Structures are given as C-alpha cells and as structure tokens.
Amino acid sequence: MIGIEEIGVYIPKTRKDNLLRMCEFGVNEEFLKTKTGMLSLAKKGAEEETSDMCVSAFYDLQKKTNVVADDIDCVVVCTQNPDARGLPHTSAIVHAKLGLPTSCAVFDISLGCSGYVYSLSIIQSFMLANGLKKGLLFTADPYSKIIDNNDKNTCLLFGDAATVSLLSEQPVWGIGAFSFGSKGADGEAIRVQEDSGRFEMNGRSVFSFTATVIPAHIKDMLEKNDLTVDNMDLFALHQGSRFIVDTLRKRLGVPEEKVPFVASKYGNTVSSSIPLILGGELGDIKNIVIAGFGVGLSWASAVLYKIEKEV
C-alpha cells in the first residue's frame, strides 16, 4: 500500500499586510476578516525560485522524518509557476538541488488549485505501477510571480508557499477512491493573459462554479467510498477564501469545527492549501475529505483515512 507518511511545509516569513492596503481598494477590516479571510499574504523573496521553495519544504520534512535523499525513487512537482519558463522542468532542478540519485524519476504536473489531489492520485498510481517505494510530491505555485499588485480581485488573496508529501509503504494516511472533474469551456474565468502575463480571475464565475459543482461532487465521491458527510471528521477544502469555504460548508451541511479555514495569515496558496492543512496539528482525526477546485476549471476530491499502527 502506498499512502502519505509525512508532510513538510514552507511558508515564507515575509508578509504583505492587507490591513495596510485595504483602503486603496475600498474594502474594510470586516470584509477582510469575514469574506476574503486573508489578513496577510506570504511572499517569497525576489531571488527565491519555485525550486528553492520546494527545497525549503523538504528541509521541514527532514525535521519530521528520517527520510534520506538516496532512498527517493520519484519526485513530482505540481506548479504552474515553475522556475524560469518551465524548461528544464522544476522537478529536475529540485532533483539537482537535493542531490537525489540518478535512478530517480522526476516530472512536473501543470495544475492549479485542484493540483494536490490530482497529483496525489498520479504519484500513488505511478509508484504502484512501477514498484517504487518512496516518492516526494511537491506543491509550489508562487502567484507573486504573476499577480498584478493593483488588481483588487486578486492582489489581496494569493500568497506563496510550498509543501512536500512523502509517499511510502509506511503511510500514516491511506488514500481512498478519487473523483475528478473538468469544465474547460469556462477556463477563461481564471487565466494568465497571453500578452501581459497578468493573472486575471472572474470572482463571480469562480464562486458560482464552486458553490454549485463542488458540494455535489464531494457527496458523489463519498458515495463511491461507501461513506457519507456524517462519517467524516475533517474537510480539508481548498482555501480559496473564507467566504467560499463557509459557503461550501453550509451547502454540505457540515458543522463549522469540521471545516477549517487556516489561510488568514498567508493567503490562498493554490495547490499548497490542502497539504498545509494536512501538515498541521490534526489531533484525533480519522477520516478526511480533501477537495481542490479552481484553474481549468478543474476539480478533484478523495478520502484520506488514518492507518492505526499495530502495537
């Protein structure tokens, strides 16, 4: 069985304080606290590359486990903001910076907010199909590379972070059945303009899509796993904004304490938002829904279940 053994995280220390900029955009503290939910945003250093963020997340993983670079069989990096222009692929750069063995398979995956869930399925399947024992799944999508700092719709939302999930045959979290979805016809709602390289998002379209599609999608995925909403201890939903997380919680009919919003001090970190929840203190949690949704439009969800260690 291949599952998640541990998760390392990296959140840059530098913060952009949204409370200092809110007047510029005609919003107040109440709006930031209760609607976007983002009071400050993590920002990587000017010279810090996507691969550097991955390496920092790996250092955190090393503090939590006895993972050895020589034992790593494969590396996947999920990003749409790679080093340089993505050639060579960022996973190859991470491979070099970590000094991983030449027998190691490495590749990138281009997905946004659904990326962690998709990538988890891909790396798990890849490892099982090829008899690999230890894999690293990185997420690092620093939107500070593409955000227009004068765009009210986006510049108070997104932050930079990276995570790495160690997948192995000694998992703490087992992985249940996945469900996936796409609606490419509405992909223009979240995009980078070809000419300017500027990131744009139609907040209303993204909100409508999320509120209407995701609750039914999660319920279908749970049914596939022979579970219901009531069986689940935690819903690790993509942290797009507090308002969208609250809306999904209400539409799913789940108590507030089961649906954390943890991004208020660092922002929407795209594919890193779910593993940042999983890498935190989870307490006595046994069953988790993970659900990512956004760029594409694309969405995916799955169930994680705690593996009880034999005494």
Next chain:
Amino acid sequence: MDIKHEEVLALLISSGVSDEVAGIEYDASLSDAGADSLDISNFFLCLEEKFNVKVLDEDIDELDTVNAIVSYMRKK
C-alpha cells in the same frame, strides 16, 4: 416570471446578505445597506437556483435595489 418583492427580500435575508437589508425600502441601494460583492454573488446564485433562471454578470451591477431585481425578473 411572476415574483413578489417579499420573495426577493426573503431570499436576500436567507442567503446571508448583511442584516441591514432586513428592513430595507424597496428602492434603497443594497450596497449602501452593507451588501458587498460576495453577498451579492451568493444572493444571485440563490436566485438563479430558486427560480431556475440565468442572471448575466453584466446585468448584476445594475440590480442594486429590490425594485430593480423584481423588474428584471418579471421580464424573464
């Protein structure tokens, strides 16, 4: 479409728009009463689902009073 002012007001309240809209005059501005862009997005999504209609993005900015919403819906 036949729709009453009271139905729009009830939906504004049940969709979670600012408490201040509870006693709002039908010709008063919703945004002046504290409804922000996210409240409005959520309200129109609820309106679309309840009445099975599509409200175009470009129309929403003009629909800032209960009267305007009712007039718009009655043309649907």
